[in-house]
Amino acid sequence: MEQAELRSWEARCTQEEPPRCRAACPLHVDVREFCTRMADGKVDQAWATLCRSLPLPSVMARICDAPCKNACLRGEAGGAVEVGALERACADGASRTPVLPVPPSKGRTATVFGSDMAALTAVWDLSRKGVEVVLYCPCSTAELPSRLYGHVAPELAADLQQHFEKELGTLNRQGVVLHEQDALSAEMVDAAMAEGRAVFIAPDVYHLLHGGDVPPDQVTLGTVRSGVFAAMPLSGPASPVQLAALGRRAAISMDRLFQNASLAAGREREGVFETRLFTNIAKVAPEPPVPVPAEGYSPAQATEEAARCLQCECMECVKNCAYLAEYGSYPKQYTRRIYNNESIVMGTRQANTMINSCMMCGLCASLCPEGFDMGALCLQSRRGMVKRGKMPPSAHEFALRDMQFANGDDCVIASHAPGTSASAWLFFPGCQLTASMPDAVERTWQWLRESLPADKGGVGLLLHCCGAPAHWAGRPDMHAAVVKEVRGRWEKLGSPPIIAACPTCTDMLRKAMPQAVITTLWEVLADTLAASSDNTIYGNTTLPASPVPHGTELVLHDPCNTRDDAALRSAVRTLLAKRSITVKEPELTGEHTECCGFGGLSESANPDLGSKIRDGRAARLSAASGDGPVADAVTYCAMCRDMLAKSGKRIMHLLDLLLPPAEAQARVCCGPRQGALPYAGPAPSYSERRENRIRLRERLVPECQGETARTPAPWENVRVSYTDEARKTMESRRILDSDVRKVLFHMEQGGGWLENVSDSASKGRRLAMFRPTIVTYWVEFTLEGDGAYRVHNTWCHRMRIFPSKQGAA
Ligand code: SF4
Ligand code: SF4
Numbered sequence: 001m002e003q004a005e006l007r008s009w010e011a012r013c014t015q016e017e018p019p020r021c022r023a024a025c026p027l028h029v030d031v032r033e034f035c036t037r038m039a040d041g042k043v044d045q046a047w048a049t050l051c052r053s054l055p056l057p058s059v060m061a062r063i064c065d066a067p068c069k070n071a072c073l074r075g076e077a078g079g080a081v082e083v084g085a086l087e088r089a090c091a092d093g094a095s096r097t098p099v100l101p102v103p104p105s106k107g108r109t110a111t112v113f114g115s116d117m118a119a120l121t122a123v124w125d126l127s128r129k130g131v132e133v134v135l136y137c138p139c140s141t142a143e144l145p146s147r148l149y150g151h152v153a154p155e156l157a158a159d160l161q162q163h164f165e166k167e168l169g170t171l172n173r174q175g176v177v178l179h180e181q182d183a184l185s186a187e188m189v190d191a192a193m194a195e196g197r198a199v200f201i202a203p204d205v206y207h208l209l210h211g212g213d214v215p216p217d218q219v220t221l222g223t224v225r226s227g228v229f230a231a232m233p234l235s236g237p238a239s240p241v242q243l244a245a246l247g248r249r250a251a252i253s254m255d256r257l258f259q260n261a262s263l264a265a266g267r268e269r270e271g272v273f274e275t276r277l278f279t280n281i282a283k284v285a286p287e288p289p290v291p292v293p294a295e296g297y298s299p300a301q302a303t304e305e306a307a308r309c310l311q312c313e314c315m316e317c318v319k320n321c322a323y324l325a326e327y328g329s330y331p332k333q334y335t336r337r338i339y340n341n342e343s344i345v346m347g348t349r350q351a352n353t354m355i356n357s358c359m360m361c362g363l364c365a366s367l368c369p370e371g372f373d374m375g376a377l378c379l380q381s382r383r384g385m386v387k388r389g390k391m392p393p394s395a396h397e398f399a400l401r402d403m404q405f406a407n408g409d410d411c412v413i414a415s416h417a418p419g420t421s422a423s424a425w426l427f428f429p430g431c432q433l434t435a436s437m438p439d440a441v442e443r444t445w446q447w448l449r450e451s452l453p454a455d456k457g458g459v460g461l462l463l464h465c466c467g468a469p470a471h472w473a474g475r476p477d478m479h480a481a482v483v484k485e486v487r488g489r490w491e492k493l494g495s496p497p498i499i500a501a502c503p504t505c506t507d508m509l510r511k512a513m514p515q516a517v518i519t520t521l522w523e524v525l526a527d528t529l530a531a532s533s534d535n536t537i538y539g540n541t542t543l544p545a546s547p548v549p550h551g552t553e554l555v556l557h558d559p560c561n562t563r564d565d566a567a568l569r570s571a572v573r574t575l576l577a578k579r580s581i582t583v584k585e586p587e588l589t590g591e592h593t594e595c596c597g598f599g600g601l602s603e604s605a606n607p608d609l610g611s612k613i614r615d616g617r618a619a620r621l622s623a624a625s626g627d628g629p630v631a632d633a634v635t636y637c638a639m640c641r642d643m644l645a646k647s648g649k650r651i652m653h654l655l656d657l658l659l660p661p662a663e664a665q666a667r668v669c670c671g672p673r674q675g676a677l678p679y680a681g682p683a684p685s686y687s688e689r690r691e692n693r694i695r696l697r698e699r700l701v702p703e704c705q706g707e708t709a710r711t712p713a714p715w716e717n718v719r720v721s722y723t724d725e726a727r728k729t730m731e732s733r734r735i736l737d738s739d740v741r742k743v744l745f746h747m748e749q750g751g752g753w754l755e756n757v758s759d760s761a762s763k764g765r766r767l768a769m770f771r772p773t774i775v776t777y778w779v780e781f782t783l784e785g786d787g788a789y790r791v792h793n794t795w796c797h798r799m800r801i802f803p804s805k806q807g808a809a
C-alpha cells in the first residue's frame with residue numbers, strides 16, 4: 001500500500017473526528033472528555049480539561065455563551081447537554097488549577113491593543129508561547145470586567161471580579177505588561193512596528209486604530225501592513241467565546257510570523273467547523289436536561305447532567321462486527337496496522353492474523369456512513385501477502401485443499417439431464433450444499449427436471465466449486481483458474497442459464513462470469529409459486545407438503561452474500577409465506593445481515609474467533625424469537641446452517657422446508673418428534689463432508705452422460721474406526737479420515753511405526769506418521785484383532801521429520 005492510498009483509506013473512517021460540541025466550540029474544548037470527568041465526579045481533572053483550551057479559564061468558564069449547546073446531539077434525544085452550566089459548576093468546584101510551564105522568551109515581542117476577550121486571549125496565548133507581550137488597554141483595569149462580561153447578570157458579575165483578578169495575576173506572572181491608556185492612537189501602532197513588534201488590534205479598538213478600507217484577511221487576520229493583525233467587531237451580539245477565538249487566531253498568526261511559517265496553510269479547522277463524525281442515536285432514550293438553578297448546579301446535579309452526554313463517537317461498524325471488536329480499535333487504526341504490517345521487512349508481522357480473520361462480509365460498509373469496507377482492505381492486503389510470499393501457509397491451506405478436492409475427479413459432474421442431449425437450464429448447487437446435504441441436491445435436481453417446462457429442454461447438473469475460497473484467500477490466479485474450469489464446462493453444456501442454490505456461488509459467478517445468465521433456485525421457485533394457488537411450479541409439479549405445521553414461527557438468517565441481492569431475499573420471504581411460515585427478523589437482517597463466521601475464510605485462519613462469531617450470530621437469532629438458545633431458525637446457505645448448528649442453534653435449510661424427503665413429512669405428522677423442527681441436526685464433520693461429495697457423485701454417475709465411476713485409491717481400503725476423543729481432535733485439527741488412512745497405508749507399505757512402552761495409559765499404542773503434502777500427520781492407534789485399526793489420537797504440523805540413521809522414523 002502506498003502512502004497516498006493509506007491516507008485515502010484512513011480519511012474514510014471518521015471515528016477520530018471531533019463530536020459536534022467540540023467542532024462547534026470556537027475554542028475546541030474537549031467537551032466529551034470534560035463530561036466524562038464531571039460524570040465521574042473528577043472535578044479537578046475536568047477543570048484541567050477546560051484549562052487546556054480556555055484562556056483566562058476562571059473567567060471564561062463562567063461567562064461563555066456556549067454555542068456548543070446548539071450543536072449538541074443530545075438535543076435530538078431529550079435536550080442538549082448544559083455545557084455552559086457544567087463549566088461554571090466545574091470552575092466553582094475545582095480545588096486546584098494546573099500550572100502549565102511557560103517557555104523562555106526568545107526575544108519575540110508583540111503589542112496588543114484592546115480590552116475585549118479577543119485582546120485578552122491574544123495576550124494569554126502569546127505569553128504562553130514565550131512571547132514578550134505588552135497590552136495597551138483603552139480603559140483602567142477596574143473598568144475591564146464590565147467590558148468583558150457586561151452581558152452577565154449583576155450578581156454573577158460581582159462574583160467574577162475575584163476570578164478576573166486571579167487571571168490578571170496569572171498574566172502578570174507570565175510576563176505580560178499592561179498599560180492603561182485612555183487615548184489609543186494610530187501612532188502607537190506605528191511605534192510598535194518601528195520596534196519590530198508584531199501587532200494585534202482587537203475588535204473593540206478596530207475602527208480607532210485600523211487605517212484604510214481593506215479589511216483584514218479572514219483566515220490570518222493579517223492586514224495590508226506586514227506584521228499587523230486585526231479583527232473586525234462581530235456582526236451579531238457580543239459572544240465572549242467568539243471574541244476569544246479571534247484573539248486565538250491572531251496569536252497563531254503572530255506565532256507563525258515569528259517562525260517564518262506560512263500564515264494561511266492548514267487552518268481550515270480553526271474556529272467553528274462541520275464535523276463528519278456520525279453517531280447513531282436510534283436506540284438512545286430521550287432524557288431531559290437537569291434544570292439549571294439560578295445559583296448554578298450543585299455537585300450532584302452537575303454529575304447527573306454530565307452523565308447525559310452521549311460520548312458521541314461512531315464505532316457503528318465495530319459495534320456490530322465481532323471481528324472488528326476483537327482487535328480493540330477501529331478501521332482507521334487497523335488501516336495503519338495493515339500498512340505497518342506490509343512495511344515490515346524483518347521481524348514478526350503482528351497483523352497477519354487480523355488481516356486473515358475478516359469475514360469480508362460487507363456489513364461494515366453497509367453500516368458505515370462513509371462506506372468503509374474493511375473486507376476490501378483485507379482482501380487487498382491478503383493479495384499483497386500472497387504476492388510477496390508472506391502469506392502464512394496455515395491460514396488458508398485446509399480450505400484451499402478442500403476446494404481442490406471439490407473440483408477434482410472424485411466430486412465433479414458436468415452433465416445434461418439423463419436422456420437429454422441439451423440443457424435449457426443448469427443446476428449449480430455449490431460444493432458446500434453438496435458436502436452438507438447431498439440428498440437434498442439429488443432431490444432438488446430431480447424436482448427441477450420434473451417441474452421446469454419440458455418443451456424448453458432439460459436441466460443439466462454441474463457439481464463444482466465456484467472458487468470462493470481462492471478469492472477469499474487472496475489468490476486471484478487460482479480463482480481465475482477455477483472460474484475458467486466452470487466456464488469451460490458450462491460452455492460445453494451449451495451455456496444455459498444457471499440456477500444456483502448457494503448465495504455465495506450466485507454472487508461469485510455473477511461477478512466472474514458476466515456473460516452467463518445466473519438466477520437462484522429460490523427465485524425460480526418463488527416466481528412461479530407466488531402466482532399459483534395450488535402450490536404448483538409452472539403448473540407441472542406440486543410443492544410437497546410442508547414438514548412443519550402451518551403458522552410455525554422461524555427466525556430467518558440471511559447469508560451475508562445476499563446483502564446486495566434484494567430480489568433473492570424477497571424471493572425467500574415469498575417462499576416462506578407460501579409455506580405459511582411466520583418469519584421473525586433478527587436485529588441485523590436483510591442488507592445489514594451478519595456473517596456466520598465462514599465468510600472470507602475467517603474461521604479457517606482464526607478458529608477461536610470463528611466460534612465467537614457464530615455463537616454471537618446464533619445468540620442474535622435466538623434473541624429475535626425471545627425463545628432461548630434453541631429457538632428455531634431457517635436459512636438458505638448450507639454453510640451458514642452448519643456453522644450456526646455448531647453453536648447449538650436449531651436451524652434448518654430452506655431446501656428441507658420446501659422439498660423435504662418423504663420421511664420428514666411422516667415424522668411431523670405422526671412421529672414422536674411432532675412439532676419439532678426436522679433436519680435441524682448437527683453439522684457434518686469435515687470428513688463426512690468429503691465423504692458426502694464422493695458418495696453423491698457415485699450415486700449420480702450412472703445416470704450422467706460422459707461421466708465415469710472413480711477408481712478408489714488403495715488407501716481407501718484400510719479399515720479403521722475411531723474413539724470419540726479421536727474424532728473430536730480430528731475435527732478441531734482439521735485432520736480428515738482420508739489423512740488417517742493415508743498414514744496407516746503408508747505404514748503398511750513399510751513406513752514404520754513407534755510403540756509406546758511407558759507405563760502410561762497409552763502403553764502399547766503405536767504411532768505412525770506420513771507427509772502426503774506439506775503437512776505431516778501422526779496417528780496413534782491400536783490393532784484390532786481382525787486387521788483393522790482403532791485410532792485414539794491424531795496430530796498434524798508443518799515441520800518435516802527425517803528418519804534417523806538407525807532406521808525409519
Ligand atoms: S462505521 Fe466504522 S469505519 Fe465507518 S466511520 Fe464509523 S468507525 Fe469508521
Ligand atoms: S452529547 Fe456530549 S459529546 Fe455529543 S455533542 Fe453533546 S456534549 Fe458533545
Ligand code: SF4
Binds near residue numbers: 322358
Ligand atoms: S467481517 Fe464483515 S463487517 Fe467485519 S470487518 Fe470484515 S467485512 Fe466488515
